[in-house]
Amino acid sequence: MIDPYKIRSDFPMYHKHGGKFGDKPLIYLDNAATTFKPYAVIKSEEHYYEDITANAHRGDYSLAHEVDVAYEKARKTIADFINARTDEIAFTSGDSMALNQIAFGLGHKLHPGDEILLSEAEHASNILPWFIISQRTGAKIKYLPLSDNHVNLDEVEKAISEKTKIVSLAMVSNVLGYLLPIKEIAQIAHKHHAIMVVDGAQSVPHIKTDVKDLDIDFLAFSGHKMLGPTGIGVMYGKRELLDDLPPLLYGGEMNARFKSDGYISLEEPPLKFEAGTQNIAGALGLEAACEYLNQFSFDEIHAHELKLKRLAIEGLLANGNAEIYNADNDTGIITFNIKNVFSQDAASYLAEKGVFVRTGQHCSKLTPDLIHTDSTIRASFYIYNTVEDVKALVEACKHAEDFLDVFFD
Amino acid sequence: MSFSIKDPMMMREIILDNYQNPRNFEEVEDQRYITIHMDSASCIDDIYVYVLFEDGKVKDCKWSGKGCAISSASTSIMTEMVKGKTEEEAKKMMAEFNKMLANEDYDEELLAEANCFKNVNRQPSRITCANISWRGLEKAMNEEDKKHE
Structure with a gap:
């Protein structure tokens, strides 16, 4: 079984900084863009x-x-x-x-x-x-x-x-x-x-x-x-x-x-x-x-990523404000939008909560025709992501309609 | 309703209102307008700015396209601000707007509703959203200048 907590001690991006980026917990969910590197x-x-x-x-x-x-x-x-x-x-x-x-x-x-x-x-x-x-x-x-x-x-x-x-x-x-x-x-x-x-x-x-x-x-x-x-x-x-x-x-x-x-x-x-x-x-x-x-089997890696994705989907559906485009896919990539919020506005709001995801067309400019939306938010998991990361994503998405809060006191 | 940059609720409302009810939002095919297309690989914004210059003035300014709340609202507000101004006045506003985004001292009074983007630089990646149409206007001015060279 993948133990992300143990794995994190091998990755300086977590280990060297006490699991934080700046003053917030580091919730990195952009692994389809690039991944962290282990000390090895x-x-x-x-x-x-x-x-x-x-x-x-x-x-x-x-x-x-x-x-x-x-x-x-x-x-x-x-x-x-x-x-x-x-x-x-x-x-x-x-x-x-x-x-x-x-x-x-x-x-x-x-x-x-x-x-x-x-x-x-x-x-x-x-x-x-x-x-x-x-x-x-x-x-x-x-x-x-x-x-x-x-x-x-x-x-x-x-x-x-x-x-x-x-x-x-x-x-x-x-x-x-x-x-x-x-x-x-x-x-x-x-x-x-x-x-x-x-x-x-x-x-x-x-x-x-x-x-x-x-x-x-x-x-x-x-x-x-x-x-x-x-x-x-x-x-x-x-x-x-x-x-x-x-x-x-x-x-x-x-x-x-x-x-x-x-x-x-x-x-x-x-x-x-x-x-x-x-x-x-x-x-x-x-x-x-x-x-x-x-040191891992790909079955373990895949099972870990799917578990996190399923939890994320359950959470986002329970929040009630997300539109998910690939709930039935076979990998740890979840692509969604917050209803009535432009993807970049939502992602900036998530970033403010320390949750790092990707927005846009993800270099795939023909895909919008397939899913009938101009741009999306993408969260992608890997071996060092935890259930807490998913909870932070779901919690942050809950009130993403309030994205302008960031700019006002 | 009197306008005050001390009132965050009002600033917020101005952004939302301009996002949901954009001003001067219309595709322009009139050849007298200079059309500038603002898009980029890193951002989803896909915005057209149309500017009609006449006698050294911005006679009209419209826009169309898609963008995030910040870029859409900022573009909407800009078109209202620069319409009827001389090029010099519009340039001055642009300069003050950029100073505001860079966290420098600026002329609050001149920027009127555009003051609601004062805190956009709390998220540095959003600065390019807030000034996308201003950069478009600058390009349009450069094109207009070339015509008279």
């Missing part, structure tokens, strides 16, 4: 800067060798975390860069009349790169219909045809938190010889991800949403697809040799995607985050 992650980054600083894959001296070993060990731990092979994961700056690498890398396979299948619940980073690829290649973007925010596999069958070359979907949407049946969708995509790309930004931190079992072709995710550092992420790709994927970035270390006539011989994957000096401290930090998460 920070120590791991420190270890690189304090004990083993040298560049990776470049030096012939023993110190450089030690960095190489540490960097490739990190790759192994992170690959194991998603059941990939080490030559199938490349480090990126985050989920966005990984998705850009995938989209721009696959562009050469697309022709006018081809189709790229997305959904309207996607984050900007899984839509905008495809817009540009579509403009450059003449391939068309189509959207998978979502009925009540769920994906019906019959609809998937209908939406995918021989024209579909790429299907790119978030396993969990960042606004509504619904879990898509990615394994089944990948099967349908593959039946039609389409490539299955998965945005794992909101799923990898919360749900067991096994790229072999899911049989997906590409996966992108960020370190900072799973207790790791900012500025590090991962692109997974099946080895044969990575061989055929041109790099997004060119520069040092990703080439074996080049000549003045323009000849370039690239490194093998994954190094061919890692141009320039990498975020070595970030890679070691992400390894530490995976190791930290490995």
Whole structure:
């Protein structure tokens, strides 16, 4: 069982400040945006800067060798975390860069009349790169219909045809938190010889991800949403697809040799995607985050988040002034509004009570059409959130209509 | 009802009233108006400010779109304040309004109803809500200036 009180002692954001931010208890419910880091992650980054600083894959001296070993060990731990092979994961700056690498890398396979299948619940980073690829290649973007925010596999069958070359979907949407049946969708995509790309930004931190079992072709995710550092992420790709994927970035270390006539011989994957000096401290930090998460099972993590979400929904419904858009979803993301209060007004009021949530369209500007509202409040839970956090959220929401109180005595 | 910035209840009412019954709220297609669209990635506000300049004056000012209570009410109040003023007078109001938001000494009398945003800076993230339309007006003035260059 997840014990958030014990877990908090591993996180300086709670432990170092007595559980407070300023003079109020710290109620952080914006984990879908980013998460706190345990001491182990920070120590791991420190270890690189304090004990083993040298560049990776470049030096012939023993110190450089030690960095190489540490960097490739990190790759192994992170690959194991998603059941990939080490030559199938490349480090990126985050989920966005990984998705850009995938989209721009696959562009050469697309022709006018081809189709790229997305959904309207996607984050900007899984839509905008495809817009540009579509403009450059003449391939068309189509959207998978979502009925009540769920994906019906019959609809998937209908939406995918021989024209579909790429299907790119978030396993969990960042606004509504619904879990898509990615394994089944990948099967349908593959039946039609389409490539299955998965945005794992909101799923990898919360749900067991096994790229072999899911049989997906590409996966992108960020370190900072799973207790790791900012500025590090991962692109997974099946080895044969990575061989055929041109790099997004060119520069040092990703080439074996080049000549003045323009000849370039690239490194093998994954190094061919890692141009320039990498975020070595970030890679070691992400390894530490995976190791930290490995002490729990994802069933436990998921059960903890769902318990908190259910409590929050019960409380908000009992308050009577909330409109909830995803009460039946499968993750720890709850998206709602206080009736007759603009989301930002409500969130500012909550912030005044020390409850930190996200408002807006959450970088998913097509989603409002799905839920028929311009903007929402989003609370998202993780392993260190407690029942008291939920109570504070519910209590603060009770009188959110009085949001102007903040400005008057 | 006499106006007093010493009366928090009244200030509150002014914000709510302007939020719920926005003044000069109307989409404008008249080409003589300068239209400024204020939106941003970080905020949900999506506000259009329309300004008609004539003989160095703000002859008319309207707005449309969506925003939070603070940005909507502030925009509504601004349109009322600057209508009929010379550009210089409107700029002076803008300067005083910004001083107020920055917690500096300012001319209370000049700001009239806009004084109700005096405490907005208690939540620093809301300052950009309160001044969104003023920033829009400034852009409109710059565009108007360019016409006469």
